[in-house]
Amino acid sequence: MDTTTFNSSNFTAVPGSLGLRNRPLKLHRTAIHFKSFTNFSVRASAVGASDSTVTLLDYGAGNVQSIRNAIRYLGLDIKDVQTPEDILNAKRLIFPGVGAFASMMDVLNKNGMAEALRAYIENDRPFLGICLGLHLLFESSEENGPVKGLGLIPGVVGRFDSSNGCRVPHIGWNALQIKNDSVILDEIANRHVYFVHSYRAVPSEENEEWISSTCNYGIDFISSIRRGNVHAVQFHPEKSGDVGLSILRKFLLPNSSITKKSFEGKATKLAKRVIACLDVRTNDNGDLVVTKGDQYDVREQTKENEVRNLGKPVELAGQYYLDGADEVSFLNITGFRDFPLGDLPMLQILRYTSENVFVPLTVGGGIRDFTDANGRYYSSLEVASEYFRSGADKISIGSDAVYAAEEYLKTGVKTGKSSLEQISRVYGNQAVVVSIDPRRQYLTSPYEVGFKSVKVTNLGPNGEEYAWYQCTVNGGREGRPIGAYELAKAVEELGAGEILLNCIDCDGQGKGFDIDLIKLISDAVSIPVIASSGAGKAEHFSEVFSQTNASAALAAGIFHRKEVPIQSVKDHLLKKGIEVRM
Structure with missing residues (x-):
């Protein structure tokens, strides 16, 4: 298939039920290539x-x-x-x-x-x-x-x-x-x-x-x-x-004459998944780029303090598909918080990517109820529907799920009105991922707080032996009075089909996943858990799969910077006797 260049200036959004046809695009100078x-x-x-x-x-x-x-x-x-x-x-x-x-x-x-x-x-x-x-x-x-x-x-x-x-x-x-x-x-x-x-x-x-x-x-x-x-x-x-x-x-095409490929393999059971994650946002020039944070800070520690630019979203997603990623996850951190559906470039990225990437696509960021500047109300279901129509297979909910869980734990009542409940009811819980962003809080005793704590593998800065994991919202900027354990249990009850488990302390550090946290949550729920934050080498993937019940492991920076190829991760897992898709 020939390479095609698609520029934002001559593309009209696919109309949906939300009247998006004539809104201006914000793809700026970046052309998108697909192969x-x-x-x-x-x-x-x-x-x-x-x-x-x-x-x-x-x-x-x-x-x-x-x-x-x-x-x-x-x-x-x-x-x-x-x-x-x-x-x-x-x-x-x-x-x-x-x-x-x-x-x-x-x-x-x-x-x-x-x-x-x-x-x-x-x-x-x-x-x-x-x-x-x-x-x-x-x-x-x-x-x-x-x-x-x-x-x-x-x-x-x-x-x-x-x-x-x-x-x-x-x-x-x-x-x-x-x-x-x-x-x-x-x-x-x-x-x-x-x-x-x-x-x-x-x-x-x-x-x-x-x-x-x-x-x-x-x-x-x-x-x-x-x-x-x-x-x-x-x-x-x-x-x-x-x-x-x-x-x-x-x-x-049963009678077509095309070159066939042999698909002989050794699959025997459910494979552990290796997921490539792309944090997408606009940089200071207004271009959509893939970036990566260091404990959620995406700016370079230089005089210019510019947003890290690690590549173009569609091209990187396509390359990860070729490299063997089992899923591709887009996290929209641009911040269209007042009007998420104004973020047509993210919808376009999904459309372009899904044309040539035939593995599951997840997208998160801005999926909630909101009212635009003209006073028109949009439900989270309408927002999610637009993402599904654009090619997403699953949507990820973050802050809004925290608020819903807090309310549920306070009242014990499922209102059916939260984003999580609305979307899972219509599209099925398998289409809804809840992204949890906790920060480790060290304790000298497990009884210091009313939230589930764990005895940590590595002691805290003052020799603390215990920690609880405080959930955050708004990109990790605000702590909430709920633990990761309590949140995970609540969102499972509310209809989540999967949990994406991050850890702010480990993000961008390359020292490995937070095994204590992942074991705590994956043992607590009966829905799949995706381990995230901290991967720095292939051995970190075998460690999380052998020591916890995580169903998948996700990485971003090591793939973007080509420090550890996806295939190298899978080859390593196979050598360790962990089944993966090849």
């Missing part, structure tokens, strides 16, 4: 014109931008379903089900599309369901229910049981066990694919003829089905890198 980042490319000219269109059923919830980008990357056009007749007339239909099962079925039943889908599938027409697109084929789901599905496959979709030690949601790269001829999975034996879900269907004698692969996460569950031309997968091929693109190609 082909995968091992094959198929153009529409390679197939007949009548075969170049894919029908997509987008019922209006969650991020389907990624599947759109993958389809277009493979050289095909998209026709969106508007009526039930569009389903019945489709030559190839993809249903990237996202969100919650009950709301999905409600929409499909009300507009007559459920019956059209049933007829289409019963007639053995080419169909690919993704995630909820697999669930709806079963008799019912326990999510927000029980709620009836299409009833084509025997079985009930139930929730994972966290009591057996598995973290729910099931988030990350897991291995498939191929059971039967699946056609679309033929080239990916023993490789990891990306899952993000809390509900699953289980194999039985009644549905075994449908099953093409299973996956183990505490129990064996159905990871894909196939009967004739009907396929559905629990994982997300559009977020599974080259392996996922291969699956989509096999479904969409």
Whole structure:
């Protein structure tokens, strides 16, 4: 694919429900370049014109931008379903089900599309369901229910049981066990694919003829089905890198003549994730740059005191995808605090990045309720929706989650009005990450404060043996009367699906993660925990994975400065017997 230069002066924002079309962009002088980042490319000219269109059923919830980008990357056009007749007339239909099962079925039943889908599938027409697109084929789901599905496959979709030690949601790269001829999975034996879900269907004698692969996460569950031309997968091929693109190609272009890549691997179980984080903000010249803080200070300690500039966001994200990052996280620290949706450059970064980066994208910063200068109120749900439409798979909430947790712990009442509750209710808790920014407070006794404390591995400056972790807001500038332990427990109750656990004391120090903190939080909750702050060498990753229950580890500066390549981290982890995606 040719390199394309895209300048902000000739780009119009994609309109959403928030009326953003004509707002001025702030990309300034920085042009954005994007390249082909995968091992094959198929153009529409390679197939007949009548075969170049894919029908997509987008019922209006969650991020389907990624599947759109993958389809277009493979050289095909998209026709969106508007009526039930569009389903019945489709030559190839993809249903990237996202969100919650009950709301999905409600929409499909009300507009007559459920019956059209049933007829289409019963007639053995080419169909690919993704995630909820697999669930709806079963008799019912326990999510927000029980709620009836299409009833084509025997079985009930139930929730994972966290009591057996598995973290729910099931988030990350897991291995498939191929059971039967699946056609679309033929080239990916023993490789990891990306899952993000809390509900699953289980194999039985009644549905075994449908099953093409299973996956183990505490129990064996159905990871894909196939009967004739009907396929559905629990994982997300559009977020599974080259392996996922291969699956989509096999479904969409079964007769295409392109160079194939061998995907033989040694995946056996859920892999530990290595995540690249990009702190994005404007520098003093008004350009969007990737920066990195030293205990949250992003300015150079020089006479000019300028913002550290470590590269361009889209280019770095693309390079990290090539380097093997399992996820890419953007943290917007520009500070559009009075009008987060005025930050169109961040939305543009997501759009550009998601066109060529086929692993999960998380974005955080400014996702909250607010009122603009004209007095118009915007809910946090509207703000998050704009990020999802722009290509984000998960959103990260920081300060707003602290305030919500404080109120919840004070009253014991879930109001349903906090950003965390609103977004997780509509998009599912797997789409919501809570970012915790604590600062270590040393104690001579564990009983000095009313918050959970730990006995620290390294003594405090005055020989203190204990510490508690005080949560902060506003980029670490303000301490709050709540500990990291109490916050983590509260946000899990309020609907968080994952915790990004930072540590101000370790940020930018390169001396390793705060093992005491990460062990405290990862042992306290049953949702995945991402370890952050302090990585300085590959050994720090094996240390955090071997000594805590962290599901993932995140780094920024060592990747930006090319001190430790992502591949070197993964090679080291493999040598230590820690499974990672390769």
